[in-house]
Amino acid sequence: MASNLHDVKRRQFKLKLTILTKQILEVLLKYIDCDQNYRVNNTGSQLIVRESTQHPPSEKQKKAVDKLFGLLQQKDYLDFIESFVEVQVTRDTSIMTSSRTITSVSPRKLLFLLGVKEEKPAQINVDEKTWALIPKEIRGRWDRFNAPMQKHIINSIMAENPEERFSQMVTGRVFKDSGDELVAYAHGIPRIPVRLPNPSVASGVSEEIYDLRQILEIKERHPKDPFLRRNPTTGAYFKLDEVIPDAEALENKKDHTHEAEDRKITP
Numbered sequence: 001m002a003s004n005l006h007d008v009k010r011r012q013f014k015l016k017l018t019i020l021t022k023q024i025l026e027v028l029l030k031y032i033d034c035d036q037n038y039r040v041n042n043t044g045s046q047l048i049v050r051e052s053t054q055h056p057p058s059e060k061q062k063k064a065v066d067k068l069f070g071l072l073q074q075k076d077y078l079d080f081i082e083s084f085v086e087v088q089v090t091r092d093t094s095i096m097t098s099s100r101t102i103t104s105v106s107p108r109k110l111l112f113l114l115g116v117k118e119e120k121p122a123q124i125n126v127d128e129k130t131w132a133l134i135p136k137e138i139r140g141r142w143d144r145f146n147a148p149m150q151k152h153i154i155n156s157i158m159a160e161n162p163e164e165r166f167s168q169m170v171t172g173r174v175f176k177d178s179g180d181e182l183v184a185y186a187h188g189i190p191r192i193p194v195r196l197p198n199p200s201v202a203s204g205v206s207e208e209i210y211d212l213r214q215i216l217e218i219k220e221r222h223p224k225d226p227f228l229r230r231n232p233t234t235g236a237y238f239k240l241d242e243v244i245p246d247a248e249a250l251e252n253k254k255d256h257t258h259e260a261e262d263r264k265i266t267p
Contacts, residue, residue: 013107013119020128021078021105022047024113024170028072031171032064050085050099069100071174077113079104113173126154129166133157137216138192144227144240149194152245153212156192159254190214193249196231197242208233209249215240 022040025047029035037057041048049069051057057065072078085099111117114132116139124131124142131139134157142150190211198206215229222228228237 016128017105017107017110018042018047020110020114021102023129023166024110025049027167027170028068028174029065031167031175032061032068034061034065037061038065047102048085048099049080049102050087051097053087053089053095053097075109075174076106077109077174078102078106113170115169115173130154130157130162132169133160133162133165135213137213141216141240145243146241149241149243149245152194152247152250153192155247156250156253159250160191190249193246193253195244195246196233197236197238197244198231198234199236200234205244206231206233209246212243215243 019042022042025040026035029038029040029049034057036055037052039050039052041050069080073080080100080102083099083101084096086094087097088094107119111119114128115136116132120126120128120131121142134153138145138153145153190209192212193209194212194215195209196206196215197204201207218229218232220230220232222230222237225237227239229240230237
């Protein structure tokens with residue numbers, strides 16, 4: 001029974017690793033403007049990156065992809081072999097096209113690309129990409145937030161064009177050796193907007209809006225309990241599971257983001 005469970009977990013981990021590697025390769029190919037000229041195929045047992053038969057790459061694009069895979073191999077992210085694969089272009093016609101078969105991937109290096117030190121805990125119901133976009137100081141305290149706050153954190157991340165942020169993070173670490181987090185505030189509204197408890201007002205909630213990371217940066221603690229932080233406005237102490245999600249501020253942030261995007265595409 002234990003052996004079967006181990007096999008299941010191993011297969012699940014391999015599948016997640018394959019999916020994540022495919023996503024990362026697609027991001028990198030798009031970054032070098034070769035995503036229309038190369039296909040990343042998951043055959044079930046291995047990943048194959050091949051030239052497109054409909055949009056064959058130019059010599060310049062081939063050199064760019066050669067350089068990309070050389071860099072990935074040099075940095076020990078993955079290893080591969082060059083080969084050819086048969087591609088069916090019509091019902092009766094198939095051709096051979098140049099390809100790279102991924103032979104091994106470094107889980108540790110892949111996690112580094114995501115800015116995490118270990119695999120996402122199984123009980124957390126988000127994919128690896130979303131988990132990686134959550135600031136590390138919040139990931140490290142995940143169990144100390146209540147369920148509504150955890151949901152609010154995820155919603156805040158998903159409101160920020162996660163595909164673009166993921167692309168910036170991965171390409172930054174591969175090509176520039178840096179994947180620092182983007183600016184914490186957008187349009188003057190905290191990235192993960194929250195409020196603190198304030199029993200002195202009728203609502204019991206502070207008027208001030210904070211970014212969740214501001215709360216984590218509060219240095220002043222209760223002298224007898226370091227898990228209690230001091231409210232910078234009221235002076236009262238609070239726990240992290242008492243921090244209140246501000247869903248309204250998050251909706252305002254979404255509206256500002258949509259308005260900014262609309263201005264970009266207005267002719």
